[in-house]
Amino acid sequence: MIGNPAYPTYQVFLSIAVAAAITCLAMPFFIRLMKKDGIGQQIRADGPQSHLVKQGTPTMGGVIMLAGVVITVALFAKWTPDLILAVLAMLVTGSLGLLDDIESVAHKRSLGLTPSQKMAGLITISVVFCLAAVNWVGIDAVVRFPGGAAIDLGVLTTTLPIAGGIQIPWLYLVFVFFLMAGLSNSVNLTDGLDGLAGGCVMVVMLMMAMVAYRYDEINLAIFAASIAGACVGFLWHNCNPASIFMGDTGSLALGAALAALAILTKTEITSLIMGGLFVCEALSVIIQVASFKTTGKRVFLMSPIHHHFEKKGWAENKVVTRFWIVSAAFATLGFALYFQLG
Known part of the structure; x- marks a missing residue:
């Protein structure tokens, strides 16, 4: 662990700079590798026509982002059970x-894994995460609201008499x-314009x-700051x-x-407020x-909603900048409610 333990604030801020530097400096090498191998993004044929020029742009940059986060966390944080679980x-x-990106690139289509395959993966990940959080980290099966109110979702818990007793809180699961x-x-849906998802997640x-x-x-x-x-x-x-x-x-x-951060810090509802823009996109x-299935009519010119504003004539940079502002407003509101009422 680098840095003086007496100055944890310094380490949190430094982790932002280090993760940014690693990602920024390593990305050009990754871009060249993707171009050399001809690995590029596949664009929806029914999307905005202005996006067709993005066909073939290198993708999977998340690989370098995640590497930057892990390296930074390894430098500045202590590997506690909750941090290990989050990472x-x-x-x-x-x-x-x-896997979804590789499938998309390999078959040259905008969709990779099928919805059922992706959902099966997310179910498995969330179940294992929940059981580890409750049994290994010691997280209570309780959902807390700003203001101190809480709902106990551990009332229907089954304890398996193996490995010292594994608790399965069904409702919380x-x-x-x-x-x-x-x-x-939701973040995946938000990632439809240049800089949109990255800027909103950053805030x-x-x-x-x-x-x-x-x-x-x-x-x-440190983990959140590194991201x-x-x-x-x-x-x-x-x-x-x-x-x-x-x-x-x-x-x-x-x-x-x-x-993961929301669950481990017991700010599940607050996270939905802070990530309000992601919720709106979904x-x-x-x-x-x-609406289309029940009435045959569309509420938006195109969904997710950032494409609706593109269809209305907004320039891509205008949509991105204004959505960053909205995301910042949601994040600030959630933060203020949590500490004002908490």
Whole structure:
């Protein structure tokens, strides 16, 4: 562990800079490797026509982002059970995204794994994460709200008489799945414009680092700060026009990391407020599909909602900048509610 333990604040801020530097400096080598091997993003044929020029842009930049996070965490944090679990959740979900990206590139289509394959992977990851969080880390099967209110989801718990007794909190297990799968897919849906997902995740993770630090979860604060830094380094190469995309490797992993941090810091509901923009992106897709299937009409010109504004004539940079502002507003609101009412 680098740095004086008496100055944990310094380590949190330094982790942002180090993760940003690693990601930014390593990315050009990865971009050249992707171009050499002809590995590029496949663009939706039914998407905005302005996006067709992005066909073939190198993808899977999330690989370098995750590497930057892990290296930075290894330098500055102590490998406590909760940190190990958070990092593993990010990496395993990122591996699922990597399989999806490889499948997409190999078959030259915008969709990789089937929805059922991806969902099976997310179910497995969330179940294992929940059981490890409850039985290994000691997380209570309770969902806390800003203001101190809480719901005990551990009332239906089965204890298996193996390995000292494994507790399976069924209701909390379902909640963890919806949170982890929901945030992973929400960030994935947000990753549709140059710089959009990276900038929004950066803002939310900075707030999550502040939450973790406030409650003396220094190692988790370093983890969140490292993710924010990796997003900064990635944005240098992902700003419009993007030189590389993070791919599902990055977006699924970042969503899972946010969910893991929320569960381990007991800020599950707060995280949904902080990540309000991701929630809006997912809701826009749900509303669009539900409306079209029930009435045959579309609520939005195109979903996710960032494409709706593109269809209305907004320039891509305008959409991205304004969505960053909205994301910052949600993150600030969640942070303020948590500490004002908590």
